[in-house]
Amino acid sequence: MTAVPGRRPAAAEPAIAGQRADEDLRALFGRSIAVFASLTGPAHVVETANPAFFAAIGEERARTGVALAELMPELSGQGFIALLDEVYRTGEPYTGHDVRVVLGTDPHAREAFFDFTYEPRRDANGAVSGIRVIGVETTQVKHAQRLMAEHRGLLEQIARQAPLTEVLDGMARCIENLAPQEVIVSVLLADPDGRHLRHGAAPSLPDFYNQAIDGIATGEGVGSCGTAAYRREPVIVTDIATDPFWDDFRELADRAGLAACWSTPILARDGGLLGTFAMYHRTPRVPQDTDLALAGVFADTAALAIERHHIEQEKAAAEARAKAAHDELARAVQAEQQLRAEAEQRAAAAAELADRMRAAAAAQATTPHPEHCQLGGRAGCTEPAEIKIADSWGDAAWGCTAHVEEALINVRSVFIASEELGGLAAYLNR
Template sequence: MQAARDKRPAGPDEDLPALFGQSTAVFAALAGPTHLLQAANPAFFATIGEERARTGVALAELMPELAGQGFIALLDDVYRTGRPYTGRNVRVVLGDGPGAREAYFDFTYEPHRDSANTTTGILVIGVETTQIKHAQQLMAEHRALLEQIARQAPLAEVLDGMARSIEDLTPQEVLVSVLLADADGRHLRHGAAPSLPDFYNEAIDGIATGEGVGSCGTAAHRREPVIVTDITTDPFWAEFNDLAARADLAACWSTPILARDGALLGTFAMYHRTPRVPQDTDLALARVFASTAALAIERHHIEQARAAAEARAEAARDELAEAVRTEQVLRAEAEQRAAAAAELAARMRAAAAAQAATSRPDRCQLGGTRGCTDPAEIKIADSWGDAAWGCPAHVEEAILNVRTAFIASEELGGLAAYLGR
C-alpha cells in the first residue's frame, strides 16, 4: 500500500533520538606502504558502498576520492612516523559524480607494529557522525526559528525560512511545502514552498481537504500523516498525476499541522524527485517541524485576533467620539432653537403690547429689534392671549419655533387657510 499512516504520533522523547540516531563503528586493517585493505567489518563496506566490498586492493585504488581530500597523505605520514592520528568530526566526500555523498567521521589511524616494533600497517577505527552533524545543524536552525517566532516575525518569513533550512540541511534532496488551512478547515492555501515551481503552487492553492485528495488533502482530512512513496501508482494522486509529472515529483510525505486543541492549521509536506520510503529520521524530522509550524501559525492567529480586536475597539472609540460630537451639535442646535423661540415669543409679547391701542398695524410687528418694513398681513396669537400682526415670513418663523403660536386672522380663515395658500 503506497499511502501509509503513522497511527501513533511520537513525542519529543522519541523524535530527538531518531534525529540524532545511533553511531556505527567502522573498522579496517591496512597493510604495507600502499595501505592494502586486508580486512574490514560490514559497517565499513556499508559506508563506502557495497559495490566496493572487496579486500586485497590498495585503499587509494578502492577509494580514489580519498587522495584529493588528504586522507591517503595522512596514512602515509602515520605509516612513516609510527605516530597515530585522530580526527574529530572530519568531513569526507564518499564516491564521485551524482552518487557522491557528504559524511562526517570521528576516526583514528593507529599504527600496527610487528615484534620488532616496526610499523607494518595501520588500523582504521572510526564512527560516522554524519547523522549527528546534520541533526545538530537542524536543531540549531530549529532554535533560530523559535527565536523568530518569539520576536513575532511575519508568518511567511518563518515558514519560508523553515522550508529552506530543511532543504539545505537534509542529506537527500527534498522539497518542502507548507499549506495553511482556511478557517473552516475545508481548503488549504499556499503558505511556503520555495523550491516548488510557481505553476505547481498556484495549482494546489485552495485544494480541498478530503479522503483521497493527494497526500496533503488526505492528511488534513485524517488528521494523521499520509506517506505516498510513489505518486505514479498511488490512487490518492490519480487526479494530480500530470501536475506532479510536470513538476518532476515522485513521492510526497505529508504531516498535518495541528493546534493544541486538535484543530487543523495546515500541512507540512516533503516531496522527492524519486520514489522513496521514509526512514525513522525523516518521520521524526517531519513531526518536529510540523510542531514548530503549528507554534508559528497559532502565534500568527493570536496576533491577527489581537489586531482585529484592537481595530474593533478603535472603531468603537471613533463611533463613540462621533456620537458625542453629534450629540453636542444637536444640543447646540436645540439651544439655538430654544433661544430663537424665546426671542420670537418676546417679539409677540412686545407686538401685542404695541397694538393695544390699534386694531391692525400697517407694518410687520415680528421683526424684533432689527425691525421689518413688510406689510402686516397675518395675525397670530398664542395660548397666553398675546397676539401680533406680521409678514408671512416672520409669521411662519414664529409658528415653526413657538409651539403655542397659531393663526388668529379670522378673515383669512385661520390656520387651514394659511396652510392651503
C-alpha cells in the same frame, strides 16, 4: 640456517604476530559501532576491516585486497589519501574530530562525520608497514546538534513574533539542508473553514506549481496534502506516477519533477486543522524512520508558529475593533454635543422670537386694528388680532400669536410689521 621443525623462521614471527594482532583488533571491533580497517603498504591496501567499516562506506564495496583509493575514489579529492600518505611517510599518528566526508558519488553520495585516528603499523625493524584506521561515525550526533540548533532558532523566531512566512520559509530550508537525501518541503495553510489549503512556504518548488495548488480543496483523494488534511493523519505516496490520489495532479507533478510526496497534517492543540507539512522527492521513495521523525518534529513546530500567528491576528483584530468602537463613541459624543449646541441655539432663537412677538404685540396693542385674527384662512379665527405682519410685496395683515408664528415659519419673506417704525424699518432695525 636450517629451520627447526614445527617452528617458523624468526623473521616471520613478528609479521605473524602483527597479523594476529590485527585479527584480534578486528574481533574486538567486530560487533562495535566503531569502524576499523587495517591498511598495508604505501598503496594503503585494505587488508582487513570490521562490518561497521563496510556499513559506513557501503556494503556493495565490502572487499579486501584492494587499495583504498581504488575502493573509495571519492576520498582522493577530499584529502584523506594524502593524510594517509603523510602518516605512512612520517610515522606520526593523525587524529581528526567531527571530520566531514562525502561517501559515494552522485546520486548516492551522502554526507558523514567521523572522529578517527590513523595509527601507523610497524614491522620488526620499526619501519612503518601500514596504517590502522580506527574511528566512530558521528553523523547522527552532528545532525542532531544541527537539528537542535536549527529548531532552537525557529523557536526563537516564533517567540519574537517574526512573520509567519519568514518562520515557515526558514523551517523548509532547514529541513532541506538537514535531510540525508534530497527533499523538497512545502507547507500549506488551512482556510478558517478547513475546506481549502493555501500556499504557506515552499522555497524549492517552482512558482507555477505553488500557484496551481494554492487553494486546493481538502478531501479524500485530493493529492497527498488534501487527503492528509481531510483524514487528519499522515498520507504517504511513494510513487506519484501510479497513485490514484494524484490522478488530477500527475501532469503538474511531472512538470515539477516530483515523484513521491509524504504529507502530515498540522493540527492545533484542540485538534483543529491548521495546514499540512509535505516532503517531496525527485524519485519514488519509501520513508525512513529519520524522515518520519523529521516530519513529526517540524509539523509540531509549524503548528506552534501558525497558532501563534492566529493569536496575534486575533489580538490585532480585537485591538482594531476596540479602536473602531472608541472612534465611533468619540464621533457619537461629538455629534451629541453638536446637536445639543444646535438645540440650544434654536431654543435661544425661539426665545428671542417669542420676545420679539410679545414686544410687537405690546407695541401694537394700542394701534387700531381688526378685532379678530385675519390669518385663520377660510375657517376664520376668533382669537384677538394682536400682531401685524407684512411681506415684501406690501401686503399686511393682523393675526393672533399662533397664526403669526405659523406665517413667519411657512410663508416666504414675511416679517412683523410695526406701524410706529414704518413697517419694513422695524424688521431692518430689529
